[in-house]
Amino acid sequence: MTKKTKVTFEQVEKxxxxxxxxxKEFRTGGGRYHHPAQELPAEKYEGCEVLPNRMKLIDKLSKGGTxxxxxxxxxxxxxxxLTRLEPKRLHLFDIDITRLVNPEIRANLADGSDRVTTHIGDRSTNMRKMPDDYFDVIYIDGDHTYEGVMRDIEASLxxxxxxxxxxxxxxxxxxxATMFHCGVARAVNELALxxxxxxxxxxxxxxxxxDAALVREDAG
Structure with missing residues (x-):
């Protein structure tokens, strides 16, 4: 058996x-590496509540919807x-479901009730096939590139x-964690703007x- 090489904290820091x-050299030469989110006006945050974690956020949403x-x-x-929102229908969108191993979700998929449904393939393409004005909540956690998030937003609106x-x-x-770009904040702020x-x-x-939850300004 080959012994694994231990990478030290000092090596990572180097x-x-x-x-x-x-x-720094790249930016000094005129290169642009990071893509910040645009600043939003104060009214886009009016009434926004800060919560300690995403479970508390989900608990704030209306139950029994789609x-x-x-x-x-x-x-x-x-x-x-499924547990916290008690939806009448839960639609799951992903490129494939080979990683979907949660036993309770798999049991719901197999029970024949159609309460939980999978849509396998390109996520934004499949979202576009859904009826308009259909979902009460859409939780977006797909492709985290800016372009990917924008596709999901455009399909979901x-x-x-x-x-x-x-x-x-x-x-x-x-x-x-990955030392790489995340385009979610940039795309979300553009949605709000x-x-x-x-x-x-x-x-x-x-x-x-x-996690950020957004609603329409005229939603009441």
Missing amino acids: KRRDFARTL VAEIGVDRGDFSLEL PKVKKDGVLVFNDYAVWSA NHPWKFRYLAMQPMMYN
């Missing part, structure tokens, strides 16, 4: 400093949506009810992979 120096989750992974958060909620996971511009949507809830997360 690579981080090397990256920081290279990035819910979509874009990006399912193991299905663990799908179960939270006609599908969410007038008083419905769009919730975005990982509302950030940079992933500390270019459409009559505003922030209703902001749920914190220890690594700042926060």
Whole structure:
């Protein structure tokens, strides 16, 4: 058996400093690496409530409606949506469901009730096939690139009810865990700037992979 090489904290820090120096040189030469989210006017946050975690955010939403989750992974958060929101229908959108192993979600898929439905393939393409004004809640946690989030937003806007909620996971511009871009905050802020949507809830997360919930400004 080959012994695994242990990477030390100091070695990781050295690579981080090397990256920081290279990035500084790139920016000094006129390169643009980071893509910040645009600043929003204060009225886009009027009435926004800050919550300690995304479970508290979900608990604030209306129960018994029709819910979509874009990006399912193991299905663990799908179960939270199913349990906490008690939807009459839960639609799960993902490229494939090979990673969906949560036993309770799989049991719901197999029980023949159609309460939980999967849509396999390109997430935004499948969302566009849904009826307009159909969803009470759409939870977006799919492709985190700016372009991917924008596709999910554009597909979801006609599908969410007038008083419905769009919730975005990982509302950030940079992933500390992967050291790579996260386009969620940039895309969400553009949604708020270019459409009559505003922030209703902001749920914190220890690594700042926060959740943001937006509603239409005229939702009442």
